[in-house]
Amino acid sequence: MPRTVIHNVTLATMQQAADRSAGFGLVENGALVIEGEQILWCGPQDELPQQPADATKVDGQGGVLSPGLIDCHTHLVWGGSRANEFSMRLHGASYEEIANAGGGILSTVRATRAASEDELYQLAAVRAAALIEQGVTELEIKSGYGLDTETELKQLRVARRLAATLPINVHTTFLAAHALPDEYKDNSDGYIEHICEQMLPQAVAEGLVDAVDVFCERIGFSRAQTERVFKAAQGFNLPVKLHAEQLSDQDGAALVADYQGLSADHLEYLSEQGIAAMKQAGTVAVLLPGAFYFLRETKYPPIDALRAAGVPIAIATDANPGSSPIHNAQLMLHMASTIFRLTPEEALAGMTCHAAKALGQNESGVLQAGKQANLVLWNVAEPAELCYQFGVNPLRQRWFKGRAVHDQTSTPG
Numbered sequence: 001m002p003r004t005v006i007h008n009v010t011l012a013t014m015q016q017a018a019d020r021s022a023g024f025g026l027v028e029n030g031a032l033v034i035e036g037e038q039i040l041w042c043g044p045q046d047e048l049p050q051q052p053a054d055a056t057k058v059d060g061q062g063g064v065l066s067p068g069l070i071d072c073h074t075h076l077v078w079g080g081s082r083a084n085e086f087s088m089r090l091h092g093a094s095y096e097e098i099a100n101a102g103g104g105i106l107s108t109v110r111a112t113r114a115a116s117e118d119e120l121y122q123l124a125a126v127r128a129a130a131l132i133e134q135g136v137t138e139l140e141i142k143s144g145y146g147l148d149t150e151t152e153l154k155q156l157r158v159a160r161r162l163a164a165t166l167p168i169n170v171h172t173t174f175l176a177a178h179a180l181p182d183e184y185k186d187n188s189d190g191y192i193e194h195i196c197e198q199m200l201p202q203a204v205a206e207g208l209v210d211a212v213d214v215f216c217e218r219i220g221f222s223r224a225q226t227e228r229v230f231k232a233a234q235g236f237n238l239p240v241k242l243h244a245e246q247l248s249d250q251d252g253a254a255l256v257a258d259y260q261g262l263s264a265d266h267l268e269y270l271s272e273q274g275i276a277a278m279k280q281a282g283t284v285a286v287l288l289p290g291a292f293y294f295l296r297e298t299k300y301p302p303i304d305a306l307r308a309a310g311v312p313i314a315i316a317t318d319a320n321p322g323s324s325p326i327h328n329a330q331l332m333l334h335m336a337s338t339i340f341r342l343t344p345e346e347a348l349a350g351m352t353c354h355a356a357k358a359l360g361q362n363e364s365g366v367l368q369a370g371k372q373a374n375l376v377l378w379n380v381a382e383p384a385e386l387c388y389q390f391g392v393n394p395l396r397q398r399w400f401k402g403r404a405v406h407d408q409t410s411t412p413g
């Protein structure tokens with residue numbers, strides 16, 4: 001099988017990054033060997049075993065080689081735009097006025113229902129391409145803008161099609177419990193039953209679901225309704241995750257931990273009890289600085305307490321048209337440090353090894369023999385520069401499943 005030898009690099013292996021003091025798992029003057037789709041070897045260059053003469057050699061010119069970035073929380077497939085309500089808010093309209101004018105999640109639902117699968121694919125492919133340009137090699141995509149079986153499945157089919165046509169891994173998450181559709185106005189329990197008895201079984205039957213999520217919130221679904229959906233997911237042996245404690249403490253994090261959930265996401269209003277339950281269950285805390293910033297939130301997630309408890313922290317874009325219309329993974333690294341005060345080591349772990357854990361997979365997220373060769377070579381001298389600067393893209397080369405699919409070797413100047 002073809003081999004590629006990347007040498008003259010600083011490896012940010014991200015191994016043992018769960019321990020904050022472990023840092024980036026740096027290997028100065030390192031090298032890495034790709035064979036087929038996997039990492040065959042990585043380590044100090046002076047320990048590099050003899051390689052075949054026909055191996056492709058890449059001189060990293062002293063740059064940093066890291067795992068590809070993983071965006072573990074996105075709503076990437078949607079139709080329409082919410083720019084008008086963004087403008088209405090800036091002109092002083094209240095949420096109620098916007099909602100009464102047809103704004104909010106349900107306006108995106110109407111546009112997503114009206115769009116064809118091809119139209120949704122074309123829109124999402126542009127957003128995915130932006131993330132790929134940023135060094136993303138894996139992402140999660142939720143449904144949740146259909147709120148009826150046909151459109152929820154349409155969104156999930158688009159997510160599967162993105163994985164089949166672009167150099168990126170995609171994990172799908174069924175989020176029909178994102179908002180209450182007009183058809184079930186004042187009958188949220190009826191909608192939850194419809195989700196559990198009709199929508200989820202059909203999505204599973206079509207092989208479209210990797211995990212199940214719920215928006216557990218006063219303006220979303222109750223803890224009891226969330227648990228009803230979790231039980232339905234359990235019936236299909238599907239892992240769960242949760243939009244939890246974004247606007248209030250609904251004790252959602254403890255609930256998803258009770259179900260050994262993959263992650264609890266947002267967490268601005270997370271309690272000590274929720275943290276303890278997450279630690280116990282190994283549930284990842286996914287923080288979403290883009291939504292915090294765009295909504296001008298003032299309540300910070302309890303980051304020091306999560307850190308002290310040793311709960312793994314992941315970072316994601318939460319790319320969606322309402323609360324985080326942001327498709328820039330490098331900006332998330334920057335905001336994780338500048339807004340949430342994560343160290344660069346924590347921020348990069350948040351978009352590599354901890355993000356992989358939030359998706360329930362251990363095939364990527366670290367530089368280690370046997371893992372998928374999803375890598376990025378950065379034109380930076382040290383990994384901290386990925387969090388420090390914003391606005392220039394230091395990506396030089398990107399490998400997905402061992403293939404170089406993005407090459408910016410000609411650095412300007």
Ligand SMILES: O=C(O)CC[C@@H]1NC(=O)NC1=O
Nearest residue numbers: 105215243291320321322323
């Ligand atoms: O406004 C939207 O379109 C989605 C908002 C997004 N969904 C959720 O559960 N929390 C959010 O911030």
Ligand SMILES: [Fe+3]
Nearest residue numbers: 073075243318
């Ligand atoms: Fe979200």
